[in-house]
Amino acid sequence: MATTLTGGNPHIVTLPNTPSTSAASPQTIIQQWFNALQTQLSRPDSIDLTNIFHSESWWRDMLALDWDMRTLHTASEIQDFLRKRQSQTNLSSFKLQDKGKWVPRVEQVVDGLTWLSSMFFFETAAGKGKGMVRLTQSDDGHWKAYAIYTSLQELKGVEEPLGKRRAEGTTESMPGGLAGGTWIERRKRQHEFLDAEPTVLVVGAGQAGLNMGARLQNLGISCLIVDKHERVGDNWRKRYRTLVTHDPAEFTHMAYLPFPQNWPQFTPKDKLGDWFEAYASIMELNVWVQTSVVSAEYNDASAEWNVALSRGDGSQRTVRPRHVVWCTGHSGEARIPSFPGQESFQGTLYHGSQHTDASDSDVRGKKVVVVGTGNSGHDIAQNYYENGADVTMLQRSGTYVITADKGVFMMHEGLHEDGGPPTEECDIVSESLPFPVQFALSVHGTKRFADAEKETLDGLRRAGFQLDFGPDGAGIARAYYTRGGGYYIDVGCSQLIIDGKIKVKHSPRGITGFGPRELRLEDGSALPADIVVLATGYDNMRTTVRKVLGDKVADRCQDVWDLDNEGELRAMWRPSGHPGFWYFGGNLALCRIYSKFLALQIKAVETGLSTGKRDQQRANKI
Template sequence: MTMEYPPTELPTFQNLGVTDAPAVADVDAPAVAQEWLTSLASALEAKDAAAAASLFVEGAYWRDLLAFTWDLRTFRGPRAIKAFLSDTLGQAQPKSFTLTPGTAAAQAPFPDILWLIALFTLETASGPTTGVLRLVPTPDGSWKAHGVLTSLEGLAGRPERIGPLREQSEQPAYHEQPTLENANPTVLIVGGGHSGLDVAARLRANGVDSLVLEKNARVGDNWRGRYESLVLHDPVWYDHLPYLPFPPTWPVHTRAAKLGDWLEFYANALDLDVLTGTTVVRAQHNESAGNWTVTARRNADGKERTFTIKHLILAVGLGEGWSKIPEYKGLSNFGGKVLHSYKHRTAEDYKGKKVLVIGACTAAHDISAECVRKGLDVTMYQRSPTYVLTVKTVKEAFMAGLYEEGGPPTEVSDLLGASFPFPMQGELGERSVLHFAELDKDTLSGLAKVGFRTNKGYMDRGILWSLLEAGGGYYIDTGASQMVIDGKIKLKSGPPAKPLAGGEGVKLSHFTRDAAVFDDGSEIKADVVIFATGLGSVHDAVKQICDPKTAARVKKIWNLDAEGEINGVFRDGDVEGLYVMMGNLAVCRLYSKYVGLQIAAKEAGVYGKPYRVGKA
């Protein structure tokens, strides 16, 4: 079918002024990519920023991950690219540009867009760098760049201790876990979930000693302690950890408890230093000394130890542990059980009871579906529209070509994905969401018929934008949507809405001793009320862990800055030596690399001057 797309700044033929674009099969991708890369290399090696910028179309992006800027930056348009290169070429000294064989390919992601992608390598003063180029046709028949990514992959002269550089001893020493008393780390990592372990693994591979402080009794308990029915909705190919992918026998979707066991195995297999059952009491930043004083307490006996370190990494999640429960009149007088979804473990606890789940995103659907499978009477109250797409569409369309069986190596897929700056991913999302809705039309129309309200995600940009800018608001359907359609999960929402429509629903007014009462006068009897209403903010963790003065200096964490990079994460911005690791498994897998490289470079004395926002 012909799709009508919204206005866009994507490199469409219309926006490029191209009236006679070649067919994909007619493009000699390797030759075109090589010619363009040769021109870029000549300009950059001559430190001619103007010549390099002339190789880009209007609206083009250059995204740099440490290689030129020692920061995570996105520059848009030839003018901004020229300024960035003028300011950084002297420090970066790029050379030895080589097109990666077998990677150049022409693609037509939409009927009105054609681009050519290829990978390349180069050397910068910082270290070996991988690049991704994305070229588009121009009216005169030549090709120019609409996107370039440069990603620092290691430090010059200091490669990761992997492969041929791994431990070679025929009698390797047994790795003994440190104790609170004898640990002497260079870096402290607060949190032993996937984000903390990822960055610990990166640091170890770069020769930097770190210590992970995990408050739970075992690594992985943050996943084992979630509700029993929790299964990762992302497929296995998307969720590998650095250096140690899941085995080929691993199921496509992972149960939470199984992931917890894998994280514990991962920490042991990679010889990561982890102190479990240990809570950080307070972290004091000493601005004049450029270090941190961190006090940790062993939960078992209350013994405390103070560490003095230069680098502190907070890997405490997106707000886990700080649950949000809205205030409703009469809730304190409700006679049944009230809890947040974060505290829910199993529907077995509610046998014979009526359950009201407040919320309509991932946790709400998962818990409601579990209640149905346990034979319980459950009602879901939808407060606002939800972006819904099926797990089938996620696997077969959203992640197709990158994270799938037989797809590219994970490291390559990560770079290809990162080569699309977040603002561009948002624009692509405006189009993709329409295709996904067509694929999921049966589910969406079925939901609309029973009054479940859906939308296109935050700013009509789908799931990624909902995560980046709203922190949620979506559900990847693994079966609960059909339960809603069939009436097995009862629904309280607004009047029937068109697929992807918004609109206000019926609002919850107050609680009585045994019911939730709505503003239309209706009520739902309940014995258990579960609030699946989201979690707190990582700022809550910063305030709890850091001294007040330091916490006040931490401005924004998450959401996008003016350039389209994520605020306050994966680099020390507001406070020197403070890093925040957060995101899903794929995000942390990639960006832990850059946190590890920044700290390793500082420890080796080779960290360059960051080219910060506001400089360009």
């Protein structure tokens, strides 16, 4: 029954084996379990989980028990944590979901693992939330918790103005009535922050910054978003010409505003840029484009930033927010290696982030080497081939490959898909398992995807392309959350490799240097090259912080991404280590989901529910 740790990686776990079951009444069993949990929670100092949690159980919490994101593993650890927090938290009022997909039910998860699951609602002293519970059966027949998830969704007394709570909208109903001006007159003053300082400065107006701004403003927190580009959405428009999103539409909605029903499954970059621009207008976000951060200093005594901004018209403005949210992109600062002899190279050399389109010049017959086999490397190689170049991809280590037309849709089966459950419920379910457990389940999913994509994968192997399914075979899930890369979502390049139209050179020991017209490899061979594209990825977001804000700020921040010792992402969407400073990024879906949790953390600080200091201190220790 145990979930065990294996190997040298603390986040590789073995899923439990459970007895086969045909539970007659999942609702009764789960309700009885919650009754027992509530009994224990009613006596905080002496909580005893022995009879309702397996020894190797999990509790993932988003702000309900602590103003941070926590993954607790083992019943004893969960018990100790609840004893320390329950008297303040007052976790209570559990209610099972009674309609929709995630009512109490039996789930055959994978071979050998069956659990009872249900979505549920709860309250705390601070707010209300939703969660998921999974119970597995012991050999003696007792149902105990294998995994529970609690996520705070709203704060009491500061609920979002949604649905029946929406604003009336008439001039008379606005603060100050007509004397305060019409809607457009107020918007102009709000946009320029003529009457008050912004509480939050968001740096970057991509999917992270826009989702963040919308969530904050809906909680009544004034927010200024600044972006260096000329228009909102240029962070997508100015990327290479052929780029489209690799995730389907139902997965990539923005907060509060889903795509129309006729939206394409995969969004072209310019179309997405236009959507961002429209979103900023519709959501009434205060965005200053062509604006850059010149300097920023934090005053610990006043818990306030002093940020100098340079605007497109040449003017400067100093703002004093209490929080800075860094939304410059998880893939923001290019990682550009240098090599011996590079200055002698007579061809063209550039990083993949600078790629626009191969048709910008006549590349027919030119020998192009693309260094790197992630998403960008494949897309750039395909772009050059389609414009007549002789293309070779240089691969140092294996890459995970999943196809957009099969594997990607299999990943979202039963959740974010056309005709599926509400997005908000899918978001709860998709984040409800601890990352180590998600990875363990992904091992089984990755095998299913590989079976469905066998023809493509076998073809790549025959072409000399090295595949890597991860240290535990978890595929894209582990690659994304621990490395931020190392995978390719195939939108056509794999077939070009299989057909020999794009060549692959495997060089495990890498590059030794450049000659005038060649790239020299550690194995003693050389690749003739007129153009070399370094699709070598991006640095940690902290690198950008150091570059823009300086060492004083960066030294207090943590590195971002990969899992901490509990199994949560380091510093992202949660305390960064620096007071009043938050990292925020990820794909469109993650920015929609986690913008809620970061906005709630900031609101908790602003309302006095959280000082933020304890969580920042704890972040520095993890």
